[in-house]
Amino acid sequence: MSDLPTCTCCQRDLRDYETGRYACTLCEKRIEGHLAQIPDLFERLDDHLHRGAGSSGPAVSGSKTAPIPCRLDVLNLRTAAGPALAPLETWVRDWEQNGFAEVNELGSAADRVGHACRTLRFNLSSAVARHGAIDEFADEIASIHRHLTRITTGETAPRRIAVTCPCQQTLRITLDTRGETCPRCGAEYGHGEVLRLPLADRRAA
Structure with missing residues (x-):
């Protein structure tokens, strides 16, 4: 077996030119790609704010029909405390403490998402x-990217997968699951850890 250190994101052995890093160059490029696309995906949420948006043409001024109800999931995503902007700025603050970044919470939510991703x-x-x-x-950025992509492309919600905690408790997760706490033994799993749990057999699932 190779004694080279491994990438903490994908577990691939690091090459000689990657030594001293926590992640390989392939994972770095993948993270950068997600960060580059997130601001545009976030701005496109406005086009999907109403149920049925994008499928029935533009709204007609003066229509007597009831207004199309807003999608609460999209409204939540567009807020400062939502599952897109809040974690992005949390990471900026975290990196700021390590001398990597600077927080800027001015402007609209879209402005702040753009600033956070650029930073x-x-x-x-x-x-x-x-x-x-x-x-x-990397896990959290990928999760944000998938969430925004699903909404802006109309993809269906991810299928749930049954995995087994070492205490034999069945946990139902998705590929977007950021973390999970076992209700039986209290074990806490991060995104990568919970995805590495063994699949539950069909009877348990």
Whole structure:
């Protein structure tokens, strides 16, 4: 077996030119790609705010029909405390404490998402080499990217998968699950850890 250190994100052996890093260059490029796309995906949420948006043409001024109800999941995503902007700015604050970034909470939610992603991209190479939680960062950025992509492309929600905790408790997760706590033994799993749990057999599931 190779005694080379491994990437904390994908577990691939690091090459000689990647030594001293927490993540390989392939994972760094994947993270950078997600960060580059998130601001545009976030701005496109406005086109999907109403149920049926994009499928029936533009709204007609003066219509006597009841207004189309808003999608609460999209409204929540567009808020400062939602599952897109809040974690992005949490990582900026975390990197700021390590000398990698600077927080800026001015402007609209879209402005702040754009600033956070630009800041995280600018400092990504330093973080990959110096930040021990880069795997958690990669998982969360990928989760945000998938969430936004599903809404803006109309993809269905991910299928739930049954996995088994060592205490034999069945946990039902998705590929987007950020973490899970076992209700039986209290074990806490991060995104990568819970995805590595063994699949439950069909009877348990």
